[in-house]
Amino acid sequence: MAGPIAIVGAGISGASLAYRLASRGHDVLLFDDDRPGRATGWNPGGINPLHGPGFPGFMAPIYAEAYRLHADQQEEVQAISGLGFGWKLVDRLFLASSDEEGTALQCMAGHYQALDGFSAxxxxxxxxxxxxxxxxxxxxxxxxxxxxxxxxAERYRQALIAGAVRKGARIVNRKVDAVETRGDRIVSVRSGADDMAISALCVAVGAWAGEAIAGWSPGVTVPVRALIGDLLLIRAPGDGPRADIGRGLTAIYQHDGDLYWVGGTERTSGPLGEAYEPAREELIAGAASLMPGWRSWQVVAQSSAARPMTPDRLPVLGRTPAYANGWVINGGGGKGILMSAWLANRLVGMIESDNDPPEVARFSPSRLIE
Structure with missing residues (x-):
């Protein structure tokens, strides 16, 4: 390939893609405008292959492969980047308030027992x-x-970027303002006053997919919107729960020492950031509903992050309809950290082979949403 492969967006998907491309010896140019509110910035960091959209079903083997990709690369990423990101295996208690919920959880146990390294x-x-x-x-x-x-999650993203740089990737801490095309090929991008020739463009802009880049007209693609999730960071010296605990979206997650996350919410409107009192009240009530006898904790911080979500809650991966060398990797939603390694791995293969394999057709940027 003549010229670098440009990646627009340095969230978890863009960072994973940069790391995998650089590991394969490609010249990589990663554009990172370092905006607030990205999904990894306020995230419990779960890498969970046994629940999510399409599970159980066609996504089950994909989630399992995604988990193994993370497990296989985490030591190397920490070593080459010099950044620790706290990889650990956790216990999680799923609670049931009815016989129906209990039956569903006991069915889920079979999936845990069937996957190597898991139990329930x-x-x-x-x-x-x-x-x-x-x-x-x-x-x-x-x-x-x-x-x-x-x-x-945020340390993991930073480690992937640092690892990509150690492998030769270059970071541009600006946004891409425009693209130049010739026929069906993208030949350069403009960032600030600089025009840079490229061999391919991968757009990994997450929840900000609706923002225009001059000249970028990929054709009719699956829409991606921001799904906002709120979290509290709490401190409970000495007597926190010994496992993650949850029912549905409501959960308490171990974080670091005496710090815990309390989640979560899903909303499509309202502010990003710290000051959103309705979410704070909902999260405090949720924690109390799980463990009413646990009262020693105090709120340290509150914030939210925008997760990129498609109408069918499946990711977007593949070549755009309008460009031979324009690609989209996006829409991980609530499974964004887990899916990032799988999506990056598949996209590297697609770019290297210049082929669109049938197994990723259901994630195509131009798929039909029923």
Whole structure:
């Protein structure tokens, strides 16, 4: 290829793509405008392959492969970048308040038992009370699972970028203002006063996919919108839960030492950032509903992040309709960290082979959404 492969956007997908391309010896130009509100900036960092859109079903083997890609690369990324990001395997307790929820969780146990390195066991109400008497007694039981991974999401993103740089990638801390095309090929990008020749363009702009880049007209593509998630960071010296605990979106996650995350929400409007009182009240009430006997914690911080979401909640990956060398990698949504490695790995293969394999057709930027 003549000229570098340009990546617009340095969120978790763009960072993963830069790392994998650089690892394969490609000349990489990563544009990072370092905007606030990106998904990794305020995120519990779960890498969880056993739930999400399309699971159980066609996404199950994809999620499992994505998990293994992270597991296989995490030591190398930490070593080459010199940045630790706290990779660890965690226990998580899924709570049930009805027989119907309990049955669903016990069915989920089979998926945990079937995946290498994972396990799960059912705990009835009496065992839950013995495990931690601060849990709400209304829980009829819960599924204690092991095997999901956790990282400091923002540190992981930074480590991938640092690793890509060590492998030869170049970072431009500006946005791309315009692209120049000849026929169906993108030949250069403009950033500030600089015009830079490129061999391919990968757009990984996350929740800001609707923002215009002059000259970028990829054709009719799947829309990506911002799904805002709110979190609290709390401190509980000495007596926090011994596992992640949750029901649905409401959850308490271990973070670092005596710090814990409390999540979560999903909203499509309202502000990004710290001051959103309705979300704060909802999150505090959610934590109290899980463990009403746990009262020693204090809120340290509150914020939110924008996760890129498509109408069918599946990612977007592939060549754009209008360009032979224009690609989109986006729409990871709530599975963005998990899927980033798989999406990057597949896109590298597509760029190198100049081929659109059938197994990624359901993620095509031009797919039909029913």
């Amino acid at each position: 066991r059912w705990m009835d109400a009496a065992e839950l009370a013995r495990w931690d008497g601060r849990l709400d007694p209304r829980w009829i039981g819960g599924l204690m699972t092991h095997g999901n991974a956790r990282v400091d």
